[in-house]
Amino acid sequence: MKKLWLKLLMGTSILTLAIAYSYLKKKQIPKKRLVDIIGNTPLIYLKSLSEQTGREIYAKCEFMNPGSSMKDRTALALIQYGFQQGQLGIKNKTIYEGTSGSTGVSLTLIGNSLGCKCKLYLQNDLAQEKYNILQTCGAIIEKVPPVSIVDSEHFCKKAEKQAKIEGGYYADQFHNLANQQAHFQTGKEIYEQTNGLIDCFIMSSGTGGSIAGISQYLKRKNKNIKVILADPPGSSLKTHVNSGVCYTYQEAEGHRLKNPFDTVIEGCGLNRLTKNYMQAQIDYGFTIQDKESIQMAQLLIEKEGLFVGASSAMNCVAVLKAVQKYPECKVFVTILCDSGQRYLSKFYNKEYLQQHQIEY
Known part of the structure; x- marks a missing residue:
């Protein structure tokens, strides 16, 4: 009889714990981040x-x-590619890119959330609010005149060159198939x-x-x-x-x-x-x-x-x-x-x- 009561008590305790665990699990708040x-x-x-x-x-x-544009998808993929290829990591956390604004904003915000910084090159004739947003979000920006892609001063060429000089990651949104x-x-x-x-x-x-x-x-x-x-x-x-x-x-x-x-x-x-x-x-x-x-x-x-x-x-x-x-x-x-x-x-x-x- 004593053994029977112990079995029932143990069974009840396990059931109670299972119900309590299930309840607590349901009550947990999903820990979702920006990405x-x-x-x-x-x-x-x-x-x-x-x-x-x-x-x-x-x-x-x-x-x-979250970054108010479609470029969030692109930026996340480019950053993930950088980490996967070892071009971003403990030794290097700087992203370089030539942008018309939106990709730069997304790279900066997502980069911030993942511990990376951005150096961006943009044409000097864009809407002023784009520069303001980027600077507010912490990007380092350089404005360059609008020129042909074959010119060494083109914003993409400048970003790629500077990345090589400083050992950073050039995201290359135009040609990176990510x-x-x-x-x-x-x-x-x-x-x-x-x-x-x-x-x-x-x-x-x-x-x-x-x-x-x-x-x-x-x-x-x-x-x-x-x-x-x-x-x-x-x-x-x-x-x-x-x-x-x-x-x-x-x-x-x-x-x-x-x-x-x-x-x-x-x-x-x-x-x-x-x-x-x-x-x-x-x-x-x-x-x-x-x-x-x-x-x-x-x-x-x-x-x-x-x-x-x-x-x-x-x-x-x-x-x-x-x-x-x-x-x-x-x-x-x-x-x-x-x-x-x-x-x-x-x-x-x-x-x-x-x-x-x-x-x-």
């Missing part, structure tokens, strides 16, 4: 554009990443969020990493999904997609109005082919004029309550053009890359637009 909440951004329905076109138009809210590989996940999210019903995907290209990774994933799932490039004036990528030649008339001597491109859109468009971009599977490209992008940005504010960056507005214009070109497609998805807060002094500044004779 753990990058990605899995929401997909929203753009009611005004959908009603205007008679199609279902959705946008992936990449501005809701960039496009990061966006297989973005493509996976889009496919799953649309329940596989997506017919057409539209976005711009800067480094080419995002459109490359997303297009590869979507095409693997369904080869009939159309992938459309939105390109700013002066960029050669649209011509490369449609005719196989990386050229635009602005390349002709005496025609270029502004270096590198004749546009107020920052951070996208290119006049060369990068290793990341060459992985993209694109069906067609549209050149989107500044006036169209500026008007779309205002429409998104007024009709959708979305205050987004210049390339995001350009993407949405390209959606409307894609609807006309592919009337058989029903579900269209684009990217809202970042917030409009980084574009107040130029893209959203009427005085700036008037001074530079940009229509809006």
Whole structure:
């Protein structure tokens, strides 16, 4: 009898402990850090554009990443690659990069969270708020004149050279394929969020990493999904997609109005082919004029309550053009890359637009 009571007591104690452990486990707070909440951004329905076109138009809210842009995904992948290759570690924790702003912000913030510092090289004609954000976040920045990629003073060349001199890690967002590989996940999210019903995907290209990774994933799932490039004036990528030649008339001597491109859109468009971009599977490209992008940005504010960056507005214009070109497609998805807060002094500044004779 005594032995029986001991067995019951022991059994009850084990059960009680198990229940208590299970309860405590449920009550624990997940210890997520900045790097753990990058990605899995929401997909929203753009009611005004959908009603205007008679199609279902959705946008992936990449501005809701912790660094307020799609470049968080790229930056995390580039930093992880640096650690995996031994180029970042105990002896070296400095990241070097040439950037138009957003990748630099993401590299700086994610780098800070992982104990790294950034030295960034940027063109000297970007929106002032980008420099302010980077300096506030602790990046060391150097402004350089906008020049051709073949010039040793190009911001990417400067970053690469300085990294070699100082023994740092050059992230190389344009040619490091960790960039496009990061966006297989973005493509996976889009496919799953649309329940596989997506017919057409539209976005711009800067480094080419995002459109490359997303297009590869979507095409693997369904080869009939159309992938459309939105390109700013002066960029050669649209011509490369449609005719196989990386050229635009602005390349002709005496025609270029502004270096590198004749546009107020920052951070996208290119006049060369990068290793990341060459992985993209694109069906067609549209050149989107500044006036169209500026008007779309205002429409998104007024009709959708979305205050987004210049390339995001350009993407949405390209959606409307894609609807006309592919009337058989029903579900269209684009990217809202970042917030409009980084574009107040130029893209959203009427005085700036008037001074530079940009229509809006």
